[in-house]
Amino acid sequence: MRGEYSTRQKREMLSYLKGHEMEPYSVDDLVFRMQEQGEHIGRTTVYRYLEQLAEQGSVRKYQNAQGVTQYQHVADSAACDSHFHMMCKSCGRLYHVSCELMDQLSQHIASEHNFRVDMRDTILVGVCARCAGREEDPRGAD
Numbered sequence: 269m270r271g272e273y274s275t276r277q278k279r280e281m282l283s284y285l286k287g288h289e290m291e292p293y294s295v296d297d298l299v300f301r302m303q304e305q306g307e308h309i310g311r312t313t314v315y316r317y318l319e320q321l322a323e324q325g326s327v328r329k330y331q332n333a334q335g336v337t338q339y340q341h342v343a344d345s346a347a348c349d350s351h352f353h354m355m356c357k358s359c360g361r362l363y364h365v366s367c368e369l370m371d372q373l374s375q376h377i378a379s380e381h382n383f384r385v386d387m388r389d390t391i392l393v394g395v396c397a398r399c400a401g402r403e404e405d406p407r408g409a410d
Contacts, residue, residue, distance in 0.1 A: 277302075277309050278317050285327065285341035292338035292360045333357035333393060349388045358399035362391070 281302060285293070293301070295315045302309045318339045321327035328342045332355065340362050342348045352365040352374075374385050 289341050292340045294336050332360035352387050352390050354392045356396035357393050358395050
């Protein structure tokens with residue numbers, strides 16, 4: 269009986285994350301959101317499942333500018349490994365940067381400096397347009 273209950277909880281969590289693709293969540297955030305939806309789910313269950321999803325590549329795990337571990341659903345983990353990321357130090361959102369200029373930068377660093385950048389772990393930190401008070405959202409690249 270317990271295994272079925274956990275499976276339902278996991279399905280609900282994954283469905284929630286997929287429905288909030290660009291939103292970053294800490295373990296506590298997700299516990300709160302799930303409980304708001306009537307799911308009685310413990311912090312340990314959420315943590316273990318998020319770690320499992322991160323290991324499988326369907327959730328991106330990173331630390332925000334305040335040092336809090338965040339999880340964000342990723343539709344295509346292979347594509348996520350092939351581009352740079354930007355993180356807003358205000359809201360903690362992680363944005364995907366797929367653009368020719370960044371690709372050229374990576375190629376330049378490789379050819380001119382004999383150094384290969386790991387794009388999955390390279391995060392540019394700044395402030396997104398929403399947090400800066402502008403209407404435009406910087407995630408237009410992906």
